[in-house]
Amino acid sequence: MTSPLGGYDVLYTISVGSHGKCQKIRRKSDGRVVVWEEFCYATLTDSETQALMSEVKFLKNLKHPNIVRCYDYIIDSINTKLYIVMEDCMSGNLANLIASSTRGRLYLDEQLIVRIITQLTSALKKFHRMSESRCNFFYPNLKPDNIFLDSEQNVKLGKPSYSPMLHQNDKCSIWSLGCLLYELCTLCRFVPGPQQKVLTQNLATGTFIRLPEQYSSELSIMLHNMLNLTDYLRPSLESLLQSNLLAKAVSEEAKKRQLLHQRRVAQVKMNKKVRLARKNKENLPPGDPQIVALQNIAIKLQTNNQHESQVEKDWNGSCLRL
Incomplete structure (x- = not known):
């Protein structure tokens, strides 16, 4: 066997x-x-x-x-x-991106950060819906080295963690996502040892978390709400996706998914045409219109695949000099 x-x-x-x-x-x-x-x-x-x-x-x-x-x-x-x-995520992870920005003394562009948070929020919504329906004790691991990048620079949430003694809800994930957001904006971990006491005191007293000046007040407010020490006062995953700050990115992700679906449907139809044409190919003379159409379809498929592989390759424009 x-x-x-x-x-x-x-x-x-x-x-x-x-x-x-x-x-x-x-x-x-x-x-x-x-x-x-x-x-x-x-x-x-x-x-x-x-x-x-x-x-x-x-x-x-x-x-x-x-x-x-x-x-x-x-x-x-x-x-x-x-x-x-x-799946092979060939473009590294967020830990690599943060380390590269730190070495180059670069802040990440806000539009890029919002896009990352939007994609992860959508992924977390799906994760918790699946986890609750199966009564599992899995929780998402939102550490930067477990969030990967694909060839088109979309983020991909990696393997979850498992604990039979711990059951996390979406409010816990909002906290973890807030810690990640803080790190993406400041290039520093949210609670790096000595500063933990100061940051916790600031949160307890309602002191506003200040981000580098190039980031909008809307982003700072969202971060502050996500890191609220009272879990039920944190926003839900759904409310984040419906917020004005993420609205544009949510719309772009929806259009991207729709376009991808249309391309897949078109490719399935083309593949059917190819299979039908191949069945008749041996009985057709050279230069027959059906053979020419088959060749054109093959060229179009190859062109579409090459185009999709080039989407959003360059992230150099996504950073600002410190």
């Missing part, structure tokens, strides 16, 4: 951890480059193994354009290993 692992070619190892490694691989069926995380579960307890499998099944059912997609998982029972096949 052929092993499912044989359907992939390992390209190289990205990282190695205590329980396994992460590798970039190529799927033989279509040549697509993805990644898999290898876990050796031999040393895990039964409850830990069960938690790991629950996480994998949760991820596979969690589908959103701003959440890293889990395509499949493979259990190698002979070697007690689990392989999680996931």
